[in-house]
Amino acid sequence: MIIGASGESDQQIMWTSDYFYKKFDLKRVYYSGYIPISNDNRLPQLGTAVPMLRENRLYQTDWLMRFYGFDVHEIVNNEHPNLDLDIDPKLGWxxxxxxxxxxxxxxxxxxxxxxxxxxxxxxxxxxxxxxxxxxxxxxxxxxxxxxxxxxxxxxxxxxxxxxxxxxxxxxxxxxxxxxxxxxxxxxxxxxxxxxx
Incomplete structure (x- = not known):
């Protein structure tokens, strides 16, 4: 999934991943920060930083869901729709x-x-x-x-x-x-x- 191109929350991203894992029995979902390459005003401007730390936090959340027994709703939910970039998701939970x-x-x-x-x-x-x-x-x-x-x-x-x-x-x-x-x-x- 490309992240950071359309203003989606971490909750939306991880709930989508969770759906893919459960519905299609996927083994892995990949996350990639959007790299601006166009002057299209619907997308982040050229020169906007790539959300690499956010990408890393999403991978950590994915790992917690797949290998540590966390449910996606425990990590991101309506009360906490975005991950804390300062700390890893397990510490945040x-x-x-x-x-x-x-x-x-x-x-x-x-x-x-x-x-x-x-x-x-x-x-x-x-x-x-x-x-x-x-x-x-x-x-x-x-x-x-x-x-x-x-x-x-x-x-x-x-x-x-x-x-x-x-x-x-x-x-x-x-x-x-x-x-x-x-x-x-x-x-x-x-x-x-x-x-x-």
Whole structure:
């Protein structure tokens, strides 16, 4: 799907993708930011930035739907029609649904572990395997590759360090953004002109 050419919301895009997955049993939907090539006044003007970060967030949302068990309505809906470009969609969902947290990594099922920001499916499988033999603490999680800079606000384990349960969604978002650097930050920076 071409995004950014006609003013569609992320909700419209992802609901369409969800429909394609369910109705036509598609294996994959691709997203591509619109690159202005025409002076047609119905389209974005020449020189308009390509929405690459938005494209990335749509791919992340698609991944959550296909591999993490999220329903499209949980991520984008009438209340939240567009994805937050500052944070990934799973973190955005978690910040809007703090009532589901903290999750105890030593007891939670696979479905709930997969919803913790900072946990990928490989980490979820490692946690499920390892906790059969011992109660997991922060050190164990760190060795498994869990992104504790995000996950520590949404889980509990055998250790009780790092826990901050008194923060609101916007406060947590600010704290997480303040203490992490995004590998996608360069996408927000304008590209230097090769010939200028």
């Amino acid at each position: 978690a910040l809007r649904n703090l009532a589901h947290f903290p999750v105890d990594v030593n007891k939670a099922d696979k479905h709930m572990l997969a919803r913790i920001p900072g946990l990928g499916m490989k980490s979820v499988h490692k946690i499920i395997q390892a906790r059969r033999f011992r109660n997991l603490n922060w050190e164990h999680l760190q060795r498994m590759g869990v992104a504790l800079n995000r996950a520590k606000y949404f889980l509990v384990c055998a250790s009780h360090d790092f826990e901050r349960r008194d923060l609101t969604g916007p406060q947590l978002k600010s704290l997480i953004l303040q203490n992490s650097t995004s590998k996608y930050q360069k996408i927000l920076s304008p590209q230097m002109n090769l010939f200028g």
